[in-house]
Amino acid sequence: MENTFKPPLTRSQRAPRAPGAAQNKPFSLEGFALTTTIRVIRRRYTLGLGLIALLTIIAGGCLQLIIAAQDRNTNVVNVSGRQRMLSQRVALYALQLTTGTSQSRNDARTQLSNAAALMQRSHRGLIAGDAELGLPGGLSSRLRALYFAPPKGIDRQVNAFLGHIADVLRVSDGQLRADDPALAAILTAAAGPLLEAQDTATRQFSQEIAQEVNQLRILQGLVVALTLTTLVLEAVWIFRPLETEVRERTQALIGAHDATIEGWSRALDLRDKETEGHSLRVTEMTLRLGAHRRAG
Numbered sequence: 001m002e003n004t005f006k007p008p009l010t011r012s013q014r015a016p017r018a019p020g021a022a023q024n025k026p027f028s029l030e031g032f033a034l035t036t037t038i039r040v041i042r043r044r045y046t047l048g049l050g051l052i053a054l055l056t057i058i059a060g061g062c063l064q065l066i067i068a069a070q071d072r073n074t075n076v077v078n079v080s081g082r083q084r085m086l087s088q089r090v091a092l093y094a095l096q097l098t099t100g101t102s103q104s105r106n107d108a109r110t111q112l113s114n115a116a117a118l119m120q121r122s123h124r125g126l127i128a129g130d131a132e133l134g135l136p137g138g139l140s141s142r143l144r145a146l147y148f149a150p151p152k153g154i155d156r157q158v159n160a161f162l163g164h165i166a167d168v169l170r171v172s173d174g175q176l177r178a179d180d181p182a183l184a185a186i187l188t189a190a191a192g193p194l195l196e197a198q199d200t201a202t203r204q205f206s207q208e209i210a211q212e213v214n215q216l217r218i219l220q221g222l223v224v225a226l227t228l229t230t231l232v233l234e235a236v237w238i239f240r241p242l243e244t245e246v247r248e249r250t251q252a253l254i255g256a257h258d259a260t261i262e263g264w265s266r267a268l269d270l271r272d273k274e275t276e277g278h279s280l281r282v283t284e285m286t287l288r289l290g291a292h293r294r295a296g
Helices: 028-098 102-128 143-147 154-170 181-191 193-271 277-293
Strands: none
Touching: 028 102, 028 154, 028 181, 028 193, 102 154, 102 193, 143 154, 143 193, 154 181, 154 193, 193 277
C-alpha cells in the first residue's frame, strides 16, 4: 500500500465549529472570582426584590382588611344602635294604639308590626349573622355573656319584648287599654332594663371594633417597618459591595492600561537605542495628562 502525504488543512478548509460547541478557554482565577461575586450579588438582589414584593403585597392585604373590617363593623354598630331606637319606636306605636282615630290606630299597628319584624331580624343577625344586613355574626366571649348570661341577658329580654308586642297586636282595634299588662311591659322595658342592655351591647361592639382595627394597623406598621429594613439591608449587602466591586475593577483597568502603555514604550526603547528614554518620557507625560483629565 502506497502512503500518500496529505498537507494540513487550512483554516478555511476546516469544518466550522458548531454554534453550541464548547471552547477551551484558559482558566482565570480573577475571572472566576468576578463571576462568583456577580452571582452572589445577583442572588442577594433577587432575594431583596422578592422580599420587598412580598411585604408590599402583605401591606396591601392589611389595608384591604382594615377597610373591610371598618365597613363590616360599621354595619354592626349601626344595627346595634338601631335596636335601641326601635325599642323606643315600638313603645310609641304601642301607645298610639290606645288613642286616636281608627285610621291612626291602623297606621300605628302597621308601623308597630314592621318595627317588631326589623328588630327581630336585626337581633338574630347580630347573633348568627345576616348577609343582607351586612352582619358577620359570631359573638365574642364578652358579647355572648351580655346576650345569654345574667344579669343582662339581652336575648331573653328581646324575646320577651317581642312577645309582648305580639300580645298587643293580637288585641282587636279599639280594645287595647292603657293598663294592658303587655303594653305596660313594653313601656317599662323600653325605658329601663332593655334600653340599658342595648346601650351596653353597642358600647361593647364599638370597643371590639376599635381593637380589631388597631391590631390591623399595628400589623400594617410592622410590615412597613420590615420593608424599610429590607431596603436598608439591600443598600448594605448589595449596592455597597457592588459599588466597591465596580470601583476596584475600574482602578484595575486603569492600572492595566497604564502598564500596557509603559510596556510598549520600553519595548520601543529596546528596539531603537537612539531613541532610548524618549518613549518613556512621552509615556510618563501621557499618563500624567490622563490622570489630570480623570481628576478634572
